[in-house]
Amino acid sequence: LRVSKSGVPAPRERNRRGEGGKLRAEILAAATEILEQTGSEESVTLRAVARRAGISAPSIYAHFVDRDAIVDAIVDDAFTEFFIALQEATVPVTDPVARLRAGCAAYLAFARERPNRYRLLFQRRNLLDTDLDARPMAKIRTDGFDLLVNSLRDCVEAGASTSDDLLADATAMWVAMHGFATLRAELTIFPWLPDDAMLDRIDQGLGHVRPSYAIRGVSLPPAG
């Protein structure tokens, strides 16, 4: 297998002493690429990852205890990346209604632009038994939701939302965004609303943002 077949990249150069850790990153990158392209967790096999990284399969065991550990690591990465995207979209925005909208828009944009990455986040096995205390990275999996609750609270405090149950209304907004994001990715033949039209409905209908404050499309008001 050391002979380079046509199109297949030449075998990688061995890392120097003390730089074995580099391979871990390369393995993760290869696994992420596979997941990004296929969108299916099962296709991230140990051997497929090894092939893509240009190494032999057993080499992976120096860096991950087993196959599942690779997928777990990708999921942690994905949540981190997802949360960073939400933060970058919201932190610079000061108006609370505009910030709420910016966060929601970033959520839908992430799901639209990286559907396979998004699917990974909320797939069954990755949420099911998330033990918030047992695993060090797990908190990152809830930070996005906390951001939403806080944004909605800011709107209420600014008098822009009439929500009287932050947790319940933020939950309703989240499930609507999630349902929209996943179904749109799966059922391509359907007259989906554009993100903004969907978010108008979510912000006002579920977040109880007052119409006079509402952000329509990309414009930034408010009017009150």
Added chain:
Amino acid sequence: LRVSKSGVPAPRERNRRGEGGKLRAEILAAATEILEQTGSEESVTLRAVARRAGISAPSIYAHFVDRDAIVDAIVDDAFTEFFIALQEATVPVTDPVARLRAGCAAYLAFARERPNRYRLLFQRRNLLDTDLDARPMAKIRTDGFDLLVNSLRDCVEAGASTSDDLLADATAMWVAMHGFATLRAELTIFPWLPDDAMLDRIDQGLGHVRPSYAIRGVSLPPAG
């Protein structure tokens, strides 16, 4: 393998001449059970189905062209069953607002009581390239949504909803229900709203059902 191991049911009796079709139903039932129990499409392997049905693996080829054909058949069954559940819940109800609610409640109930069956319906491969003309059963996959649009229209015509875009608002309601149904099944550690509280938000916030007409919980009004 003909010797009966402990706990394993005795090998099935051969069907009589002309009754070979019975086996098709038994195969489907076995496959459905596997899916219902494991919740994962991949575990419906040809060999696992054969084991459960008490037959040899090659016997399946007399009834299904290949493994995928089994899964396709299950999916068609599942959509039919799903739509029947929605119809049974809505047909007897005459008040339009109560009927809209009854359909939505049946939707969430189906997803709650048979989560693995529900997941199957809207999983990627089952919607992705649904060619509405090519496959005879495919229409059943959209009947549920049509029911929702019609229910909402009835509410508008009765003056109980102010929706001015039936398709868009019904879509918003659907994605919210779907997001709620799937996330609730996957993320068990979360303070989920009960179905009724969620549906209050969906009916009023997304379906634009007037509060004075709204059905709260299981009571049936209306007040207008």
Added chain:
DNA sequence: TGTACATCAGTGAACGCGCGTTCACTGATGTAC
């Protein structure tokens, strides 16, 4: 500066497994005469 040696990144062959599918077959059931 030169050399022996420990370290460690990475390999190749092999294992047993379950899979989808094929093939030639078996043996009970029903039918023609």
Added chain:
DNA sequence: TGTACATCAGTGAACGCGCGTTCACTGATGTAC
């Protein structure tokens, strides 16, 4: 009513495949002296 035979539901063995994992190993890199 009896018998030869066609039909057909279902079988058992075998195939090649990719998988996760193990094991003993190789050979370049760095270090002690």
